Amino acid sequence: MNAAQLLEGKRVCICVGAGGVGKTTTAASVAVGMAARGLKVAVVTIDPARRLANALGLERLENEPRLVSPKRLHGLEMRGELWAMMLDSKRTFDDLIERVAPTPARAEEIKRNGVYRELSSAVSGSQEFTAIEKLYELVSDDYDLLVLDTPPAHNAVEFLNAPGRLTAFLGGGALQVFLRPTGIGMRLLGMGAAPLLGALRLVTGVDLISDLTAFFTLLGGMTDEFSARAERVERLLHAPETAFVLVTSAESRPIDEAIWFRETLRENGMPFTGAIVNRMHPALSPGGVQRDLPPDLRAKLAASIAEYTVLAERDAAGLERLRASFTGEPILQVPELDGDIHDVQGLLAMRAELFDD
Amino acid sequence: MRRGFLHLRLMGVVPAARRYVRVAVSLPLLRRRLIFVTGKGGVGKTTVALALGLAAARTGQRTIVADLQGEGDPQEREIAPGLSRISVDPQSAMEEYLLLKVNGAAGLALRQSKLFSSFAMATPGMRELLCMGKLWELAQLERRTRDAAPYGLVIVDAPASGHGAAILRTPRTFAELARVGPIANQAQAIARTIADPAFTSVVAVSTPEEMPVNETFELGDALAAAPDPHELEAVILNRRHADRFTEIEVAALKHHGGDPGVRVALAEHARATRELEQERRLRDAFGERLLILPDLFVPRLELAQLGLLAGDLAR
Numbered sequence: 001m002n003a004a005q006l007l008e009g010k011r012v013c014i015c016v017g018a019g020g021v022g023k024t025t026t027a028a029s030v031a032v033g034m035a036a037r038g039l040k041v042a043v044v045t046i047d048p049a050r051r052l053a054n055a056l057g058l059e060r061l062e063n064e065p066r067l068v069s070p071k072r073l074h075g076l077e078m079r080g081e082l083w084a085m086m087l088d089s090k091r092t093f094d095d096l097i098e099r100v101a102p103t104p105a106r107a108e109e110i111k112r113n114g115v116y117r118e119l120s121s122a123v124s125g126s127q128e129f130t131a132i133e134k135l136y137e138l139v140s141d142d143y144d145l146l147v148l149d150t151p152p153a154h155n156a157v158e159f160l161n162a163p164g165r166l167t168a169f170l171g172g173g174a175l176q177v178f179l180r181p182t183g184i185g186m187r188l189l190g191m192g193a194a195p196l197l198g199a200l201r202l203v204t205g206v207d208l209i210s211d212l213t214a215f216f217t218l219l220g221g222m223t224d225e226f227s228a229r230a231e232r233v234e235r236l237l238h239a240p241e242t243a244f245v246l247v248t249s250a251e252s253r254p255i256d257e258a259i260w261f262r263e264t265l266r267e268n269g270m271p272f273t274g275a276i277v278n279r280m281h282p283a284l285s286p287g288g289v290q291r292d293l294p295p296d297l298r299a300k301l302a303a304s305i306a307e308y309t310v311l312a313e314r315d316a317a318g319l320e321r322l323r324a325s326f327t328g329e330p331i332l333q334v335p336e337l338d339g340d341i342h343d344v345q346g347l348l349a350m351r352a353e354l355f356d357d
Numbered sequence: 358m359r360r361g362f363l364h365l366r367l368m369g370v371v372p373a374a375r376r377y378v379r380v381a382v383s384l385p386l387l388r389r390r391l392i393f394v395t396g397k398g399g400v401g402k403t404t405v406a407l408a409l410g411l412a413a414a415r416t417g418q419r420t421i422v423a424d425l426q427g428e429g430d431p432q433e434r435e436i437a438p439g440l441s442r443i444s445v446d447p448q449s450a451m452e453e454y455l456l457l458k459v460n461g462a463a464g465l466a467l468r469q470s471k472l473f474s475s476f477a478m479a480t481p482g483m484r485e486l487l488c489m490g491k492l493w494e495l496a497q498l499e500r501r502t503r504d505a506a507p508y509g510l511v512i513v514d515a516p517a518s519g520h521g522a523a524i525l526r527t528p529r530t531f532a533e534l535a536r537v538g539p540i541a542n543q544a545q546a547i548a549r550t551i552a553d554p555a556f557t558s559v560v561a562v563s564t565p566e567e568m569p570v571n572e573t574f575e576l577g578d579a580l581a582a583a584p585d586p587h588e589l590e591a592v593i594l595n596r597r598h599a600d601r602f603t604e605i606e607v608a609a610l611k612h613h614g615g616d617p618g619v620r621v622a623l624a625e626h627a628r629a630t631r632e633l634e635q636e637r638r639l640r641d642a643f644g645e646r647l648l649i650l651p652d653l654f655v656p657r658l659e660l661a662q663l664g665l666l667a668g669d670l671a672r
Contacts (some may be wrong), residue, residue, distance in 0.1 A: 019398010019517050026553075047519070049568050118482055118534055152398050152517050165478060211534065212480070252657045254399070286380065287616035297606050304622040307654045314656040338624055342568060 001330040003354040006274050010243040012139065012146045012236070013273075016159055017247035018257045019152045022278040022350075024048045025341050026247045026334075027149035028056065028084070032073060035082035038353075039144040041085040044134055046127065046151045049342035053086060061088035063095065076348060083143070100225045106218065115215040119169070127151040128162035136233050145232040146225070157264050167230040171181040172224065198284040240335050243273035248322070250277050250315035259325040274330040276354065277319060281311040281336055296330060362514055386591050386648075386670070387413045389558040391496045391550070393513045395521030395576065396562035401595040403649070404658055405562045406514040407442075411660075411667035413510050414439035416671070424514035425488050425524075433505075435493075437660060443495070447484040448474070450491040457501055458539070466509055482534070484501075485527040486544060493547045496556075518561070518576040525559070526583060549625040552585035561592045563639065567634035570639060577642075592643045593670075594636060596652040600629035 007013055007030070015027040024045055031043035037081045042065040048058070056068050065083035070076070088232065094111060101107035110116050120126055128151055135148050216223075236242060244265055248258040258275060263273045284305065323331060334353045341350060375641070386392075387409065394406040403424065410422040420440050421433060427446025435441045455468050478484055494501055496511040515521040528551060530646055532544035551557050561576050563569040575590055580587040607626055613619045637648050653662050 021399060050571070114534055118530060152519065169480070177534050249399075250397075253403075280419065284621065285513070287618040292613070297602075297609060300601050300606065300612070301618060301622050304625050305618045308621045310654045310656065317656065338627060 001178060001274075001332060002356040003033055003261070003332060005278075006245070006330055006332065007034065007145065007243055009241065010145065010273070011143075011241040012135065012239075013243045013245055014135075014148045014150065014237075015245050015247050015276075016150050016261060018254045021247055021249045021254050021340060022334075024149045025346060026276055026278060026354075027147050029347055029354055030245075031084070031145075031147040032076070032082060032347060033351045033355040034145050035080040035145075036073075036076055036078050037355075038079040040081045040083070040142065041145045041147060042085070042138055042141075042143045043147040043149070044085055044087055044131065044138070045149045046087050046131060048086060048149070051343045052347070053345040055347060056082075056084045058084055058086045060103065061086050061091070062200060063088050063091045063134075073344060073348065076351075080144070087131055087134055089126070089127045089130040090120055092134050093126060096130075096133055100229075102220050102221070110215075110218050110255045113211070113215050113218060115211050119166070125162035125166045128159050129166040132163045132237075134234055136229070136236055139236060140225055157261055160264060160268065160270075163233070164230075167226060170219070206290040218324045238269060238271065240271055242271050244270055245273050246275040248275060248277055249279040250281075250318035250322075251279075252314070252318060255318040255322055258322055262325060272329060275322060275326070276332045276334060277315075277322070278334045279336045280319070281308060281315050283312045283316065284308065361654070386558075386560070387416070387418065387510060389510070389556060389590070391492065391511045391513070391557045392590070393515045393521060393525065393557070393559045394562060395515040395518050395559065397564075397572040398517045400562045400564045400569050402562050403514050405560075405593050405595055406512050408650070408663045408666035410440050410442075410510075410671055411437060411663055412514050412671045415667065415671070418509040419506070420510045420512065421508045422512045422514060423495060425516060426514075435483060445488050445491045446488040446617075447478060450487040451478075454487065454490060476585070482527050482531050485524050485532045486540075486547075488660045489524065489528050489547055489551070490543065493550055496550070498510065505584055518579075521559075522576055522579040522583065523585070525580075526585075529584060548585070554587060557587070558590035559587050561589050562594050562595055563635075565594055565598075565635040567635060570635045573639065589643065589646065591646045591648055592639055594639060594647060594649045597636065597649050597654055598625065598629050598632055598661065600626060600633065602626045 003264070013027075014031060015023050015030070017023050022045070028043055028045060028048070031041045035041040043056075044065070045053070045056075045058070048056075055072060057066070057072055062085050065085040068082040068084050070078035070082075072083075097110050097116075098104070098107045101110060131151060132150060135146060136144050139281075219226075246258050246261060248254040262272060262275075319331065332354060334350060337346065337349050337353075341347070392409065394402050397401050406422050408426075410420045413420040414437060418439070421443060422440070423445050423447050427444055429442070429444030429462075431444055431446055431449040433441045433443045434452075444580075451474070452468055455464055458464075484490045490525075490671065492511060492513055495508060498507040500507055516524060528544045528547035532541050534550055535541040535544065559576075559580060561573045563573045577589050580589065602622065602625075607623070610619050610622055614623065636649070648670060650666050653665065657663055658666075
C-alpha cells in the first residue's frame with residue numbers, strides 16, 4: 001500500500017496527530033506526491049518550518065493557495081499542479097465575518113468589538129476553526145485534492161472539538177438565552193432571572209456581559225448563518241470523499257494518542273482512512289564485520305547496535321499496538337530519515353517513501 | 358528565602374507562621390513557586406516536568422506537577438514521596454470555583470446548568486483562565502480549597518510553545534476584557550502573580566533538533582516581547598545523544614559501510630554531529646541556563662528512570 005492507493009477516490013485529506021511527529025512535512029509530501037501523479041492539489045499548511053515554507057515558495061501567511069513552481073522540486077517529474085498556502089488564521093476569520101455580515105459597516109463594527117478581537121486571536125480554537133473554514137471554502141474550487149495540515153495541539157482530538165466550541169459560541173444559542181433575562185433558560189432553570197443574573201455577574205463581571213451582549217447584537221441574524229455553515233462543514237467532515245489520515249511516530253505516547261484519536265473518529269462516525277507512521281527504526285538484519293575491528297571499537301559498535309535495537313523493538317511494539325486497535329485500515333511506514341526533513345530534499349525523500357518510488 | 362518572604366508579604370495573604378515553612382532548595386531552578394514547562398510538541402515536556410518535580414520533592418519541597426490536558430486524574434494524587442500530580446481541566450476548575458464563590462440556590466443552579474457551562478466554556482479565553490485560576494490556587498500557601506495542604510512548588514506541564522506563551526497572557530487579556538467585577542479582579546490577581554518573575558518562571562524543553570531549537574528561540578522572543586515579559590529561566594535539552602566514536606574510528610567503520618550494524622553506528626555518529634551543532638546554538642544563547650538530559654533508551658519512562666533524570670537535573 002502506498003499513499004496514492006490510500007487516497008484513492010478522496011477529495012480531502014486531513015492529516016491529524018500529536019505534535020512533533022512530522023505532520024506538516026508529511027502533509028506536504030503527500031501533496032507533492034499526488035500532484036506529481038497528475039492531480040491538481042492544494043496543501044494548507046499551518047505554521048510550517050521556515051525552510052519547508054521556503055521550499056514551497058511561501059514567504060508569508062496568506063489566504064489563498066499559490067502555485068508552486070515545479071522547478072522548486074528539482075528532480076521530480078510534476079505531471080499535475082501543486083498549490084500551497086500558509087494559513088493566516090486572523091485574516092480567514094475576518095474574511096468570514098465580511099462574507100457573512102449583511103453590510104460592510106456591520107463587518108467593521110464586529111471587527112472592532114473587543115470580544116471578537118479576543119475570539120479571533122484566542123489561544124485555543126481559532127486556528128482549528130479557521131483551518132476547517134478554509135478547507136470548506138477551498139472545497140468548492142476546482143482542486144482534485146485538498147490536503148490539510150492541522151494545528152499543533154496538546155492532543156490530536158482537540159482539533160475535532162475546538163471548532164464546535166467556537167461555532168456553538170457564534171451560533172450563540174446558550175449565550176443568548178442567558179443574556180435575555182426573560183429567556184427560556186431562566187424558566188427552564190425554574191428560578192427568577194434576578195438571582196441567576198446576579199450570580200452570573202458575580203462570576204463574570206458586568207462589563208463582560210455588556211460586551212458580549214453588544215457582540216451578539218451585532219451578530220444579529222448572522223448566527224443562523226454560522227449554524228448553517230457549521231452543519232455544512234460537519235457534512236464535509238463526514239463525507240466519504242474525506243480522509244482522516246493519522247500521522248504518528250512509533251513512540252509510546254504518540255501511539256497512545258493515535259489509538260485514542262482513532263477511537264474518537266469511530267465514535268463520531270468520521271471517515272478514517274489509515275495511518276502514516278514516521279521515524280520508524282526497522283529491525284536490523286544481522287551483519288558480520290565486528291570481528292575485523294579493534295576490540296574497543298567493537299565494544300562501541302555493539303553498544304550502538306544495542307541502543308538501536310531498543311528503538312527498533314519499541315517501534316515494532318508501538319506499530320503492533322496501533323495495528324491491533326485498527327479494523328484493518330492500512331498503515332504506511334516511513335523510516336527515520338537521516339538528516340533534516342524540513343527542506344526540499346527531506347520533502348522528496350519522504351515522498352519517495354510514501355509513494356514507493 | 359528572602360525573596361520569597363518579601364514576595365509573600367506583598368501578596369498579603371500568608372499568616373506569619375507559614376512564612377518560614379519552606380525548605381531551602383539547592384537547585385536554583387526550583388526556587389520559584391510556579392514553573393511553566395513548555396516546548397515544541399513531542400520534546401518530552403511531561404517527562405521533564407515530572408523529573409523536575411522529583412528533583413524538587415527530594416529536596417523536601419512539597420511539589421505538584423499539573424498538566425492542562427484534562428485527561429488524567431482531576432484530583433491531587435501523590436505519586437512519589439512529596440510529589441503529587443493533577444490533571445487540570447476547565448470544567449472541574451469551574452465547578453470548584455462556583456462552589457467556593459457562589460453560595461446558595463444560584464450557585465447550585467449554575468453548577469448544574471448545562472447552559473451556563475456551555476456559555477462559560479465557549480467564552481473566549483475562559484477555559485484558559487479557569488485553568489490558570491486553578492494553577493494559581495495550587496500555588497497559594499493559603500489554599501482556598503478547604504483542608505488542602507500547601508505546595509512549595511507547582512510545576513505546570515504546559516501546552517506546546519505557541520499556546521504555552523499565549524496561556525500566560527490569558528489572565529491579563531481577560532482582566533482587560535472584563536475590566537471590572539469579580540472575574541476581572543481575580544484575573545488581575547492571577548496576572549500579577551504570573552508577571553512576577555520571582556514567583557513564576559518559564560522553562561523551555563527542546564530536543565537537539567533544528568525545529569525544536571528554533572521554537573525555543575521563538576518562545577524566548579515571544580516571552581520577552583509579552584506585556585509582562587519573562588526570560589527563560591532554563592532551557593532543558595532533552596534526549597541528547599553523546600558521540601561515542603572518534604574520527605579515526607568513524608574512518609575505520611566507513612570501510613565496512615555495507616554492514617547493517619555499521620550503518621546504524623554511522624547514522625548515530627551523524628546524528629550526534631547534528632545534535633552538537635544544535636547544542637552549540639543553545640549554548641551560545643543561554644550559556645549556564647542550558648541543562649542537558651541524555652536519552653535513556655527505554656521504551657517507556659517509569660518513575661525509576663525519571664529519578665535518574667532528576668538526578669541529572671539536580672547536579
